[in-house]
Amino acid sequence: xxxxxxxxxxxxxxxxxxxxHLDLRVEAGxxxxxxxxxxxxxxxxLRAIAGVNPPSSGTLIVAGHDLADDRQVDAARxxxxxxxxxxxxxxxxxxxxxxxxxxxxxxxxxxxxxxLDLLERFGxxxxxxxxxxxxxxxxCRRLSxxxxxxxxxxxxxxxxxxxxxDPLGVEAALxxxxxxxxxxxxxxxxxxxxxxxxxGCDRIVVMAAGAVVxxxxxxxxxxxxxxxxxxxxxxxxxx
Amino acid sequence: MITLLPPLADVRHAxxxxxxxxxxxxxxxxxxxxxxxxLIGLAVLVxxxxxxxxxxxxxxxxxxxxxxxxxxxxxxxxxxxxERGELGVVGAAALGAAVAAxxxxxxxxxxxxxxxxxxxxxxxxxxxLHAFFDSVVTTSISTIGFLQLxxxxxxxxxxxxxGTGTVALxxxxxxxxxxxxxxxxxxxxxxxxxxxxxxxxxxxxxxxxVVTAAAAIVAVQAEWSPLSGLGGAFAYxxxxxxxxxxxxxxLALGLCVASSAGLFLLGLALCQAALCRPARTSTLHxxxxxxxxxxxxxxxxxxxxxxxxxxxxxxxxxxxxxxxxGIPAVWVSGGDRLVMTTLVLATPLAVALAWGVNAFGVxxxxxxxxxxxxxxxxxxxxxxxxxxxxxxxxxxxLCWAPPWVxxxxxxxxxxxxxxxxxxxxxxxxxxxxxxxxxxxxxxxLGEGGDVIVPPLAATNYALRFALWGGQFGVLVLAQSDPALxxxxxxxxxMWSSARFAVLxxxxxxxxxxxxxxxxxxxx
Numbered sequence: 001x002x003x004x005x006x007x008x009x010x011x012x013x014x015x016x017x018x019x020x021h022l023d024l025r026v027e028a029g030x031x032x033x034x035x036x037x038x039x040x041x042x043x044x045x046l047r048a049i050a051g052v053n054p055p056s057s058g059t060l061i062v063a064g065h066d067l068a069d070d071r072q073v074d075a076a077r078x079x080x081x082x083x084x085x086x087x088x089x090x091x092x093x094x095x096x097x098x099x100x101x102x103x104x105x106x107x108x109x110x111x112x113x114x115x116l117d118l119l120e121r122f123g124x125x126x127x128x129x130x131x132x133x134x135x136x137x138x139x140c141r142r143l144s145x146x147x148x149x150x151x152x153x154x155x156x157x158x159x160x161x162x163x164x165x166d167p168l169g170v171e172a173a174l175x176x177x178x179x180x181x182x183x184x185x186x187x188x189x190x191x192x193x194x195x196x197x198x199x200g201c202d203r204i205v206v207m208a209a210g211a212v213v214x215x216x217x218x219x220x221x222x223x224x225x226x227x228x229x230x231x232x233x234x235x236x237x238x239x
Numbered sequence: 240m241i242t243l244l245p246p247l248a249d250v251r252h253a254x255x256x257x258x259x260x261x262x263x264x265x266x267x268x269x270x271x272x273x274x275x276x277x278l279i280g281l282a283v284l285v286x287x288x289x290x291x292x293x294x295x296x297x298x299x300x301x302x303x304x305x306x307x308x309x310x311x312x313x314x315x316x317x318x319x320x321x322e323r324g325e326l327g328v329v330g331a332a333a334l335g336a337a338v339a340a341x342x343x344x345x346x347x348x349x350x351x352x353x354x355x356x357x358x359x360x361x362x363x364x365x366x367x368l369h370a371f372f373d374s375v376v377t378t379s380i381s382t383i384g385f386l387q388l389x390x391x392x393x394x395x396x397x398x399x400x401x402g403t404g405t406v407a408l409x410x411x412x413x414x415x416x417x418x419x420x421x422x423x424x425x426x427x428x429x430x431x432x433x434x435x436x437x438x439x440x441x442x443x444x445x446x447x448x449v450v451t452a453a454a455a456i457v458a459v460q461a462e463w464s465p466l467s468g469l470g471g472a473f474a475y476x477x478x479x480x481x482x483x484x485x486x487x488x489x490l491a492l493g494l495c496v497a498s499s500a501g502l503f504l505l506g507l508a509l510c511q512a513a514l515c516r517p518a519r520t521s522t523l524h525x526x527x528x529x530x531x532x533x534x535x536x537x538x539x540x541x542x543x544x545x546x547x548x549x550x551x552x553x554x555x556x557x558x559x560x561x562x563x564x565g566i567p568a569v570w571v572s573g574g575d576r577l578v579m580t581t582l583v584l585a586t587p588l589a590v591a592l593a594w595g596v597n598a599f600g601v602x603x604x605x606x607x608x609x610x611x612x613x614x615x616x617x618x619x620x621x622x623x624x625x626x627x628x629x630x631x632x633x634x635x636x637l638c639w640a641p642p643w644v645x646x647x648x649x650x651x652x653x654x655x656x657x658x659x660x661x662x663x664x665x666x667x668x669x670x671x672x673x674x675x676x677x678x679x680x681x682x683x684l685g686e687g688g689d690v691i692v693p694p695l696a697a698t699n700y701a702l703r704f705a706l707w708g709g710q711f712g713v714l715v716l717a718q719s720d721p722a723l724x725x726x727x728x729x730x731x732x733m734w735s736s737a738r739f740a741v742l743x744x745x746x747x748x749x750x751x752x753x754x755x756x757x758x759x760x761x762x
Contacts, residue, residue: 013757050611052756054749070749074613082611087604087760090543091684092550097543100532104539105612129529131550147608 001028002061003079003154003186004049009058011044011210018044020210021058026186028154031177033197033218034190036207037234042190043085045207046159049188050082063154078106081152083144085159085190089132095119095143096128102151111150118146122172137164142172149176156180156187162196174200194230198222206230208237244504245368245511253368257376260365280699284385287702291392292408295400318401337387341418344383345425371510374423381694382592382701383422388415398474402481406488410480413495414473420502427509434516540615540622548594548626551601553684553691557593558630561586565638574639574648574656582638583659583716584709587667588701590630595671596700597691598623599759600682606756620746624672624739631664655716658724663712665735667704673742674700676751679758 004026011019019041026032034042047053049062051073058068063079065072089098099119103109119125122142132140145161156177162170177200180187191197197204201218214233221230268274301314378384395411396404432444480488530546532539548554565582572578599606599619609615639656642648680692692700715727745751 047607050607052607052610053753070747073749074617077611077613080611082608084607084611084760088608090547090605091603092547093543093605094530097530097532097546101539101543102612104532104534104536105615107536109534144608151612 002026003028003063004188005059005061006045006049007059009045009048009060010056011041011048011053012056018210019048022207022210022212024205024212026155026188028186029181029184030203031181031187031189031201031218033201033204034188034207035192035194035197035204035221035230037237040207041210042207043159044210046082046157046188046190047084049155050080050084050157051077052082052084079152079154080157081148081150081155082157083141083148083159083161085163087140088144088147089135089140091133092131094129094131095124098132098143098147099150102147106151106153108151115146115150118150118176121175122146123168138166138169141165142169145173145176149180152180152185154185156185158187158189160191161189162191162193170196194221194227198226206233208234213237243508243512245507249366249368250507252366254372256365256369257372260369260373261376277695280695284698288389288392291389292396292404294393295396295398295404298397299400317397321398321401337390337414337418338421340383340387341422341425344378344381344422345429367514368507368510370514371423371427371507374426374506374510375419377694378419378422378426380698382698384419385698386701387418388412391415394474395477398477399481402478403483404481406485407477407480410477410488410491410495413492413499417495417498417502420499420506424502424506424509427506427513431509431513431516434513434518536614537618537622540618541626544622544626547601548630551684554593554601557589558634561589561634562637565634566641569638569642570647574642574652579652579656579659579716580713582635583656583663583712584705586634586638586660587631587664587712588704588709590627590634591667591671591704592697592701593691594630595623595627595668596674596678596697597680597682597759598627598672598675599755600675600680600691601684602759603682603684604760606760610752610756616752617747620672620676620743623675624668627668627671628664631660631668635660654721655718655724658718658728659712659716661712661728662715662731663708665731666708666711669735669739669742670704670708671700672739676742676746676755679755681759681761 002025004024006022006024009019009022009024010017022041022045024032024045034045036042044053048055048060048067051062051067055068060067062076065076065079067073067076093101099112099115100109103111103115116125119128122145124139124142124146127135127139132143135143141161141164145158148156148158148161158173158177161173165173174196177187177189181202189197189201198218198221204216204218204221205212206214213236214229220226268277298314298317301311302318304311306312306315391411391414392408395407399407429445476487476491480491532542561582565586568578569582594601602609609619635656639648639653643650643653678696680696682691684691690697711731715724715731718724718727
């Protein structure tokens with residue numbers, strides 16, 4: 001069963017077309033990695049799937065809800081846990097307040113024990129009452145991933161979750177992705193770290209200039225061969 | 240050992256780099272439309288100043304036209320009072336207000352601006368002392384800086400309407416750089432205090448200075464020395480210049496130039512001393528008490544927004560300034576019409592400029608995450624607006640309820656004040672929230688020097704809000720008929736509600752929401 005079904009999706013910002021005629025499907029229990037150079041349209045795609053940006057044209061069905069229909073957007077958002085590519089945290093709020101707000105809006109406040117368990121796994125339990133302004137970049141990313149994992153019901157969308165995160169943080173995030181897959185969630189991950197992605201993804205999709213230019217099983221992108229395939233694709237598609 | 244003053248070459252490089260940053264800021268205003276808007280804004284400000292410098296002439300002409308109209312009577316009374324020498328208090332009040340603004344704005348954070356965020360400059364690496372010249376430029380073009388210049392211009396025009404005004408105007412305009420440099424010296428004094436002292440000592444020093452400044456304002460109102468004495472001398476000098484005493488003018492001009500030079504050097508020395516020390520880090524690793532959120536989503540959102548507001552120093556300070564200035568002003572004056580009018584104008588304005596005009600910018604990079612939460616954006620505009628109204632109500636209660644209970648302020652005055660404040664709050668709040676939706680700004684608050692909205696935009700908003708919602712509120716306050724006041728309040732509330740309903744409809748558009756999110760969370 002597809003939890004994300006994207007057909008002929010285009011996203012435009014005024015004159016600029018960030019995503020053009022994109023087709024993408026993510027099944028329940030599948031992990032799909034998004035690769036591509038800077039400005040390839042990965043973050044725009046993920047933002048649209050998370051219900052942040054509206055699609056300019058095409059069909060975007062998330063957890064059975066059509067994101068082109070304003071009345072279904074909140075239901076789709078309820079199903080998605082989203083970690084944005086940059087920031088994503090309130091500057092003057094504590095970790096506890098971030099979790100409290102996320103759980104309140106999903107009406108899942110009974111999940112606090114799970115949140116505490118996740119905090120332990122991500123090494124953030126000692127920072128529960130710290131204001132995030134003083135966090136390092138890596139700590140902010142960990143918290144963003146944690147919030148996404150905690151709130152995801154059917155789809156987990158992680159945009160650059162490993163950016164600036166230490167190996168323990170990367171391992172914790174990969175563990176979470178594994179658990180999400182086991183629990184039947186569809187997972188979409190965007191990163192520039194090909195080896196991490198190739199090892200943890202069922203399928204990898206390469207984007208360039210807003211369109212899909214290559215796709216294959218995760219294993220086919222592993223090792224030196226995979227890296228060569230990826231870089232040659234990027235070079236071919238470079239403007 | 241830190242030398243007191245930086246070498247001349249460093250100062251020159253810093254001034255040059257600030258010039259480059261100003262040019263860069265201008266280049267960052269992309270497109271013909273936005274540039275045209277900035278130029279129109281500047282032209283309007285120049286026009287306002289030109290009008291201010293001719294207020295006296297207008298009164299003179301009105302007085303000469305006869306006393307058959309109310310305006311003519313007022314003008315004739317004014318001219319007669321001036322000739323009897325009874326209007327020294329005008330100069331005292333103007334100078335007092337301008338000096339008070341210079342003393343207070345560093346504490347409200349209104350003067351702690353910079354042309355670019357320090358983060359943006361790490362790659363460019365301008366000369367370190369550019370921060371001083373940045374402060375001078377941004378303070379000069381800030382709302383407070385403009386209002387100081389406007390006030391001094393008006394008073395110079397009013398006090399010289401029966402004589403030569405040009406030299407008096409020049410003197411008034413030379414007082415202005417002194418005030419700007421005083422503000423900048425204080426800004427860097429505070430920064431130095433931040434870097435060399437512990438929090439308790441810093442707060443004690445800050446409180447001491449604020450209380451002293453508040454006492455100075457009270458002294459102006461009660462016509463005591465020292466500020467009213469200085470103001471009186473200022474007014475007397477302007478009158479003498481108007482009547483051709485150019486010797487006195489030369490002395491006053493020389494004093495202004497010498498004061499400016501002294502304050503410039505003091506500011507430079509304080510800036511250098513501050514920059515030689517490590518930046519403050521006290522807020523970076525702050526741990527709060529365990530604070531949970533409500534289970535109900537709307538209440539949780541309200542709580543988190545209020546906490547963002549109270550924890551963000553750039554938002555908190557201007558609001559606290561209303562409390563620090565407003566409460567003593569109401570007690571001392573017994574809630575006279577001038578204080579009432581000022582607070583009807585200033586309270587919603589301060590809250591709008593500190594929060595409402597860019598509330599989404601205050602939330603900043605959290606907006607994409609917030610936007611991905613179900614139902615949150617639908618509530619966000621309501622909450623942002625509600626908080627703005629709530630804060631104005633709390634400020635009004637803090638300023639006016641205790642004097643009313645103590646019998647210092649009359650109940651009828653409180654009713655008029657409530658009517659005026661309701662109108663100015665409704666109109667100003669709606670306008671501010673509309674700005675937040677249609678003109679969001681990327682701002683990095685809490686990182687040293689960034690502001691809610693850019694200085695020119697803030698001046699523009701301040702003038703608009705004061706002349707629109709503020710004036711409407713003052714008009715309602717001035718009515719003596721309660722039935723008319725109630726009617727005007729109902730009309731203003733209905734009008735603002737209708738406009739707010741339209742705004743809510745526009746906010747429901749996901750394109751509009753996405754535009755706001757993309758703007759305030761840009762990396």
